[in-house]
Amino acid sequence: xxxxxxxxxxxxxxxxxxxxxxxxxxxxxxxxxxxxxxxxxxxxxxxxxxxxxxxxxxxxxxxxxxxxxxxxxxxxxxxxxxxxxxxxxxxxxxxxxxxxxxxxxxxxxxxxxxxxxxxxxxxxxxxxxxxxxxxxxxxxxxxxxxxxxxxxxxxxxxxxxxxxxxxxxxxxxxxxxxxxxxxxxxxxxxxxxxxxxxxxxxxxxxxxxxxxxxxxxxxxxxxxxxxxxxxxxxx
Numbered sequence: 001x002x003x004x005x006x007x008x009x010x011x012x013x014x015x016x017x018x019x020x021x022x023x024x025x026x027x028x029x030x031x032x033x034x035x036x037x038x039x040x041x042x043x044x045x046x047x048x049x050x051x052x053x054x055x056x057x058x059x060x061x062x063x064x065x066x067x068x069x070x071x072x073x074x075x076x077x078x079x080x081x082x083x084x085x086x087x088x089x090x091x092x093x094x095x096x097x098x099x100x101x102x103x104x105x106x107x108x109x110x111x112x113x114x115x116x117x118x119x120x121x122x123x124x125x126x127x128x129x130x131x132x133x134x135x136x137x138x139x140x141x142x143x144x145x146x147x148x149x150x151x152x153x154x155x156x157x158x159x160x161x162x163x164x165x166x167x168x169x170x171x172x173x174x175x176x177x178x179x180x181x182x183x184x185x186x187x188x189x190x191x192x193x194x195x196x197x198x199x200x201x202x203x204x205x206x207x208x209x210x211x212x213x214x215x216x217x218x219x220x221x222x223x224x225x226x227x228x229x230x231x232x233x234x235x
Contacts, residue, residue, distance in 0.1 A: 029115035029185050029203075061092035065171040073174035075181045081195045081225070085175045087139070090149060091164040095139055102195035102225030106137040107216070110169065110180045110187040113144050113155035120204050121186040122159045128212050135220050141169045141176060143185055188212065192219035 063086055074083040084097040100106050109125055111118040129138050140161065142152045146168070153163035169176035180187045188201040190212070199215035201208055 029112065029117050061088045061094075063088035063092070063094055066173050066175075067171060069173050069177070073178040075178045076189060076197050076200070079196060082191055082197060083175075083178045085172070085178075087167045087172050087175060089165055089167050093165065095167065100137060101191070103193070104137055105135070105193045105216075105219035105222070106139060106191050107219075108179050108187075108189040108191070109138065109140045110143060110176070110185050111140065111155070112142065112185045113148065113151040115185045117204050118155075118186045119159070121188070121208075122161070124204075124209050124212065125188060126160055128209070128216055132216060132220065136216060138165075140166045141172075141180075142166045143169045143176070146170060190215040190219050192222040193224050194222045195225045198222075 076082055082097075082101055084101065085095070086097065087095040089095075107125070107129065109122070111122060125138075129136065140156070142149075144152045149168070152166055156163045156166060169180075177183070179189050182202050184202055186201075186203065188199075190198045190200070192198045198219045199211065201212065
């Protein structure tokens with residue numbers, strides 16, 4: 001099955017037009033209206049402590065943030081190499097595309113702690129990734145607001161994921177809008193060892209688990225970019 005067949009949710013659209021698809025993906029959580037976390041006022045001391053620790057870690061991190069855009073970022077496209085990136089988690093775990101794209105398969109998972117659909121999707125993704133161990137790298141991107149990171153970490157813990165591994169999407173806008181032009185959650189982007197997108201899933205749909213399993217296996221089985229069998233340059 002080709003990359004084009006797998007990317008049933010992705011089409012080569014003009015720059016900026018993918019934002020209009022948000023309303024069509026009713027199986028996911030849109031980003032327009034985000035309810036305030038329950039018990040927000042009661043959790044104020046805890047939030048203050050979490051934010052203090054988070055800010056201290058980010059202050060020591062050498063990866064610059066990008067909270068404003070000067071121009072439209074490059075977006076994922078079928079059968080094209082994915083855009084490059086340099087990201088850091090809130091605890092300064094660095095994700096460098098030079099170590100991933102065209103070398104290792106990886107999965108990008110966009111979520112938000114307030115998204116009820118994400119509560120159903122992330123366990124599916126977690127189980128599929130755990131089955132494959134170190135064969136594939138995972139990158140979780142939170143679209144929570146800056147003052148809600150304690151809710152982000154609780155969400156990850158609740159779903160059996162390490163609370164320190166997430167990247168704040170608001171800090172890396174080019175990446176977030178380039179890899180998630182749908183501007184919705186949950187969104188799962190599977191990138192093969194070749195550096196090209198194998199599949200994109202938006203929301204939760206029937207058959208997603210089987211489709212994700214297939215996409216992950218294809219991503220792992222692909223040959224690396226410019227390997228002896230995938231790249232030939234005439235002399």
